Amino acid sequence: MTSSSTTKKKFPLHLKILIGMVAGILFGIGMWSVSGGKDLIMDWIKPLGTIFVNLLKLIAIPLIVASLIKGISDLKDISKFRKMGGRSILLYIGTTIVAICIGLLMVNIIRPGEGMPQETIQKMTDTYAGNSNISEKFAEADSQISSGPLDFLVDMVPSNVFQALGDNGNMLQVIFFVIFFGIAMLLIPEEKAKPLKDFFDGLNDVILKMVDLIMLSAPYAVFALMASVVVSSEDPAILVGLLGYALTVVGGLFLMIVFYLILVGLVVKKNPFWFLKQLAPAQLLAFTTSSSAATLPVTMERVEEHLGVEKEVASFVLPVGATINMDGTSLYQAVAAVFIAQTLGVDLTFGDQMIIILTALMASIGSAAVPGAGMVMLIIVLQAIGKFDPVQIQIGLALIFAVDRPLDMLRTTVNVTGDATVSMMVAKSLGKLGDPHVQEWDDHLENFGGDQKH
Numbered sequence: 372m373t374s375s376s377t378t379k380k381k382f383p384l385h386l387k388i389l390i391g392m393v394a395g396i397l398f399g400i401g402m403w404s405v406s407g408g409k410d411l412i413m414d415w416i417k418p419l420g421t422i423f424v425n426l427l428k429l430i431a432i433p434l435i436v437a438s439l440i441k442g443i444s445d446l447k448d449i450s451k452f453r454k455m456g457g458r459s460i461l462l463y464i465g466t467t468i469v470a471i472c473i474g475l476l477m478v479n480i481i482r483p484g485e486g487m488p489q490e491t492i493q494k495m496t497d498t499y500a501g502n503s504n505i506s507e508k509f510a511e512a513d514s515q516i517s518s519g520p521l522d523f524l525v526d527m528v529p530s531n532v533f534q535a536l537g538d539n540g541n542m543l544q545v546i547f548f549v550i551f552f553g554i555a556m557l558l559i560p561e562e563k564a565k566p567l568k569d570f571f572d573g574l575n576d577v578i579l580k581m582v583d584l585i586m587l588s589a590p591y592a593v594f595a596l597m598a599s600v601v602v603s604s605e606d607p608a609i610l611v612g613l614l615g616y617a618l619t620v621v622g623g624l625f626l627m628i629v630f631y632l633i634l635v636g637l638v639v640k641k642n643p644f645w646f647l648k649q650l651a652p653a654q655l656l657a658f659t660t661s662s663s664a665a666t667l668p669v670t671m672e673r674v675e676e677h678l679g680v681e682k683e684v685a686s687f688v689l690p691v692g693a694t695i696n697m698d699g700t701s702l703y704q705a706v707a708a709v710f711i712a713q714t715l716g717v718d719l720t721f722g723d724q725m726i727i728i729l730t731a732l733m734a735s736i737g738s739a740a741v742p743g744a745g746m747v748m749l750i751i752v753l754q755a756i757g758k759f760d761p762v763q764i765q766i767g768l769a770l771i772f773a774v775d776r777p778l779d780m781l782r783t784t785v786n787v788t789g790d791a792t793v794s795m796m797v798a799k800s801l802g803k804l805g806d807p808h809v810q811e812w813d814d815h816l817e818n819f820g821g822d823q824k825h
């Protein structure tokens with residue numbers, strides 16, 4: 372490394388990502404009015420963003436396997452693992468209930484659905500009721516409903532580990548197998564387990580380095596993703612009609628972030644602004660990709676290296692959280708369900724709102740961590756209330772569809788922030804919150820010829 376590189380101050384990656392985002396939005400807006408602009412972005416720019424998201428998904432499963440096996444095999448005392456599991460689940464359920472209650476409070480106080488002009492409702496219904504995206508969501512919701520009450524337990528145990536590893540949607544199956552494997556490793560003589568442990572140690576470091584390398588391209592990728600989101604978004608005139616609803620969700624999500632910051636300050640006893648700053652790259656990625664699963668590798672990297680949560684906690688709590696903890700999603704579902712009822716003139720009793728709390732909680736556990744999954748589970752919430760006929764549910768989804776993508780981006784950011792907050796609380800309670808051991812994205816790159824450190 373040359374001396375100049377050490378003296379030069381590096382421009383932080385999260386600022387570069389932010390610049391990429393803003394530039395992508397501006398470019399998308401600029402291209403909106405240019406003829407052929409949308410095609411140009413979709414054909415030539417969006418693929419860069421898709422490659423980036425694929426790269427992140429590519430390493431998610433190997434990262435979970437390597438880091439969880441390393442985490443468990445480093446454990447001295449297996450009872451800590453049980454405590455960690457219990458506390459994570461309780462905190463996940465607790466924060467999700469808080470999120471749903473905030474959503475319900477906001478929508479009942481603001482009442483964004485009351486007095487919505489009939490012609491706006493008609494326009495939305497005409498535009499979106501037959502939309503193929505909405506029909507797909509109904510089909511997905513149907514397949515979720517047809518499963519039995521204990522199927523979620525059965526689904527957690529894979530019958531073929533390679534099949535489970537081969538599908539990013541099977542995160543819980545992978546976690547189940549890896550925990551089983553890790554515990555068995557603890558139960559065989561140490562010298563026999565050592566080669567495996569060393570192997571997974573090395574694998575873990577390599578994958579974390581892959582996260583770093585992928586993140587170096589993040590500013591360009593978010594540019595591509597944001598530009599494509601902007602050019603494929605809906606007519607702004609339609610969005611205006613939904614402003615009250617959208618602002619209610621946004622206000623609720625904001626309060627949820629404040630709630631996390633209070634938890635970080637009071638329970639974890641860390642500076643909330645420091646927490647936000649360290650987590651920022653993961654939040655920005657969650658926002659641009661709308662997928663907590665795709666963001667997971669970066670969330671794990673930030674929480675472990677920059678927030679100081681020890682590996683055995685981060686490697687369990689975060690993948691589980693990405694799968695079952697979606698505070699932003701359940702808050703949105705609560706607001707959306709009541710908003711639809713208000714718009715269609717359906718009266719919801721206190722009991723109905725209790726049903727929303729229960730089903731939105733289950734939906735948060737059942738939702739996939741991918742774009743648009745929250746809307747599928749919203750169908751199930753609406754059906755569970757039992758006061759909407761199928762046509763009303765169709766109209767309801769058509770009503771909120773236009774603003775779903777921007778709200779998805781925001782709720783995914785909240786989902787990821789919630790996972791990180793819970794991982795810090797669990798780590799703190801088990802004495803496993805240490806000092807951050809920051810590794811820079813571009814550490815060691817100078818070994819490849821050329822000084823890349825500025």
Ligand code: ASP
Pocket residue numbers: 661662663664697699700738739740741742743744745746779782783786
């Ligand atoms: N996109 C969200 C996530 O990945 C899920 C949803 O709310 O649709 O966390």
